[in-house]
Amino acid sequence: MTEVSATEIRRRGIPDATVARLPDYLRALTSMSGRGVVSTSSEALAAATGVGSAMVRKDLSFLGSHGVRGVGYDVTHLSVEIARALGLTRDWPVLIVGMGNLGRALAAYGGFAAGGFQLVALMDRDPAVVGQPVAGLVVSAMTALPALAAAPDTLGVITTPAHAAQEVCDALIAAGVTSILNFAAVTLNVPAGVDVRKVDVATELQILAFHKQQRSRAPQLAVAP
Amino acid sequence: MTEVSATEIRRRGIPDATVARLPDYLRALTSMSGRGVVSTSSEALAAATGVGSAMVRKDLSFLGSHGVRGVGYDVTHLSVEIARALGLTRDWPVLIVGMGNLGRALAAYGGFAAGGFQLVALMDRDPAVVGQPVAGLVVSAMTALPALAAAPDTLGVITTPAHAAQEVCDALIAAGVTSILNFAAVTLNVPAGVDVRKVDVATELQILAFHKQQRSRAPQLAVAP
DNA sequence: TAGATTGTTAATCGATTAACAATC
DNA sequence: TAGATTGTTAATCGATTAACAATC
Structure with a gap:
């Protein structure tokens, strides 16, 4: 594996795949906040977004260290950090x-x-x-x-x-x-x-049709997520 | 690099990333067909879809060998093959x-x-x-x-x-x-x-905003495609 | 034959996953 | 301390790219 320094990551920025998921996390956090939830975990975010919990942690780690080991993430604080990263602190x-x-x-x-x-x-x-x-x-x-x-x-x-x-x-x-x-x-x-x-x-419909067709041909295989 | 047999590829099917691009190729071919173009090349398809020509060839090769070396691809034939692969030969x-x-x-x-x-x-x-x-x-x-x-x-x-x-x-x-x-x-x-x-x-807007923000911060860097 | 272009290989790059030390 | 959960490492997997032999 190639060495990637912290500086290098900052230069390259947040990976595209991570950026594409940040809005999902933000939405899940907003929903939690609306339900009065004040603290959450990578497992809970994973369940809410359909992403694996390891990936949630890795994605969030690109924004810095905003969780607390053994405890989880503060919903409000994490929301603010994601919004900041996405550039949503302005209109x-x-x-x-x-x-x-x-x-x-x-x-x-x-x-x-x-x-x-x-x-x-x-x-x-x-x-x-x-x-x-x-x-x-x-x-x-x-x-x-x-x-x-x-x-x-x-x-x-x-x-x-x-x-x-x-x-x-x-x-x-x-x-x-x-x-x-x-x-x-x-x-x-x-x-x-x-x-x-x-x-x-x-x-989008063509991609759905393709997957559907695949499943009909090989019904024993699970669908790709 | 790991060996991947032809059988193995058929089992795993067409890669997701390829499936996501097939509709673009099909649309470009339909447009060509409407303009009376009967033959095309991976370069022309690349220009029409914004994908690299090497990737066009690799994507199309997953459907089988439908081009002719030194000549290119028949627009109608390739359209039919892509439509078939996507499952669009039915309603x-x-x-x-x-x-x-x-x-x-x-x-x-x-x-x-x-x-x-x-x-x-x-x-x-x-x-x-x-x-x-x-x-x-x-x-x-x-x-x-x-x-x-x-x-x-x-x-x-x-x-x-x-x-x-x-x-x-x-x-x-x-x-x-x-x-x-x-x-x-x-x-x-x-x-x-x-x-x-x-x-x-x-x-989508949040992702656009993120990229825009990145460019404002480091205007010398080109935007990711 | 000379020129063009595919199909494929190999290298590289980026994304995902599993495991676990760090630490609350 | 015991239990929980992060942040990070290393392994794996999948996607992209460049190069070129095959072949029209």
Whole structure:
């Protein structure tokens, strides 16, 4: 095994796989907190998130040493540390482009504010939609993009049809947006330095179908988690 | 390196990471086909999907040898092989529970039929919603679940609020559903043999925020892909 | 034959798991 | 002290990448 110094880990940062699980831990902790639980353990977090307890401990150890041996983790303290690590101690402006069914549903979704994400603009290309009120905001025209994405850390969400997504993506990048969540069913082409994550129902269903098919063919094997 | 026989690979099946990319390749091929492209290469597929060309070749090799050295891949033939591997040569019945904004948006989304997924039922707990027409179907009551999930390979989609999701999940499983796509912001507890995939906007935004924060702190480093 | 591109090997890298010393 | 649980190590496993022989 190769030696990895503490400095090296800090340089490389928290592993991607760990970062992807931190929101789950945070949600479990928030739920515990709401139920009045003040202290927890890697076993309890494991049960709540479906992750192994050894992995919970390893993940949390990347944030520093926030537990107490023989005792566990303080729910509030650990929540704060995870939120800090994820960058949730500030507000993040969010802008949604594409006010079709999905865009409207997302805009109406309450989960943004809870996590420190603030809807700052809703946009659409269709002049018939521009000016309409949606979720307490007024839909803006695409020409307003440079002004609306003025905040340097704006997160862009694309909910347009697939054929419009690349053009919208280019416009977002031109306006300075470098973090994009893409719901359109296309792979976006972006320059280095732009971070795109995709959410795609068709892909998820296809993966479920694949696993289901595997299980039908070899019913004695357990499903992969 | 450990020896892995061809038999062993067939037993273990296609790696999860590969399965997750197959839908991207299929989509790129479908797009090529629509543009009249009849032949392609691992380089072209790599450019279209943002995956390295070596990985494209390795992924495709798990499906068998469907390319021609020095020539490339036949677009139609490769599409068929990927669709076959994913289990898309048949129709998959899909059932959505939770007819709020998101559930309605998903029901209205056209992408289901295209991929061989067929909406067979929409359900909601609210009596005021039951009976309403949505996307050409009539919303059913939860009591109809056992009958509606009668087909053994029904894929269940949960678009309820978080607090109702576990209960709905249990009901789906009791009705025989073993493949679930969860849009609710909770970790679902399921027995072995049930496959759950989750789609969560808040988690995705938190991961984007984390990366963005990292880049602000060390702007000289490129972003992870 | 010369050029192109696959399929596969081997090396590397990153993620997971099990075990246990440290320590409350 | 006895029991519990973390934080860390080492082993294992799986995924990615680079290189290139095979072959059209």
